[in-house]
Amino acid sequence: xxxxxxxxxxxxxxxxxxxxxxxxxxxxxxxxxxxxxxxxxxxxxxxxxxxxxxxxxxxxxxxxxxxxxxxxxxxxxxxxxxxxxxxxxxxxxxxxxxxxxxxxxxxxxxxxxxxxxxxxxxxxxxxxxxxxxxxxxxxxxxxxxxxx
Numbered sequence: 445x446x447x448x449x450x451x452x453x454x455x456x457x458x459x460x461x462x463x464x465x466x467x468x469x470x471x472x473x474x475x476x477x478x479x480x481x482x483x484x485x486x487x488x489x490x491x492x493x494x495x496x497x498x499x500x501x502x503x504x505x506x507x508x509x510x511x512x513x514x515x516x517x518x519x520x521x522x523x524x525x526x527x528x529x530x531x532x533x534x535x536x537x538x539x540x541x542x543x544x545x546x547x548x549x550x551x552x553x554x555x556x557x558x559x560x561x562x563x564x565x566x567x568x569x570x571x572x573x574x575x576x577x578x579x580x581x582x583x584x585x586x587x588x589x590x591x592x
Contacts, residue, residue, distance in 0.1 A: 445583040446518035446567050448496035449477075451511035452489045452503060456482060464489065464508065471502050476587045477521075477550035477561045490548065492519070492561060494588055520564060520571050521550065521587065523580035525557040533579060540573045542566055552587050554580075559587065 454460040461480065468475060477492040488511070493499040496517075503510060524530055537544060543565040552559040559582055564570035574581050582590075 445520070445571060445581050447492055447521050447561075447582070447584050447587070448517055449490050449492050449519050449561070450496050450499050450503070451517070452491075453509040453511060454487045454489055456485050456487050460487070461489065464503070467502060467506050467508075468493065468499065471498075473499050473502070474591065476552050476591050477548060477559070479546070479548035479561070490546075490561075492521075492550065492584070492587065494584075494591075496584075518567055519561050520567055520574070521552075521559050521561050521582040522574060523554060523557050523582065524560050528579050530560065533574070536573060536577055536579070537564060537570060540569065542570050542573065550587070552582070552590050553592070554590050559590075 474494040479490040545563040547562050550559040
């Protein structure tokens with residue numbers, strides 16, 4: 445159930461993120477998760493929009509600079525709870541030789557639990573490991589259903 449994310453390079457200046465978000469708002473694109481990281485003169489915005497293909501087309505047509513690596517475009521989304529804490533998930537993945545490259549939170553909540561986005565070194569094996577251990581893994585459709 446890999447989920448596609450869209451990554452955009454922005455100039456590190458006031459207003460660049462606002463311009464990006466305005467394009468998404470104008471096209472009525474919902475964003476379920478968002479991460480912003482500073483890289484000197486530019487920033488990297490990673491997001492999970494409701495329609496990654498349409499979002500990519502809209503942003504490319506508006507001349508935004510997208511990061512297009514297939515390897516970096518898919519993530520897994522897990523549900524964090526009191527029972528399935530992040531520490532448990534990190535331990536489980538590391539015990540199976542899997543590295544978490546990065547993680548970010550989402551705006552998706554399920555009965556008081558929240559969804560966390562993970563970029564893992566081997567997405568397929570990570571999802572198999574998580575599911576085998578009864579960790580809830582969400583699809584994009586699950587995210588859409590639970591976004592409030």
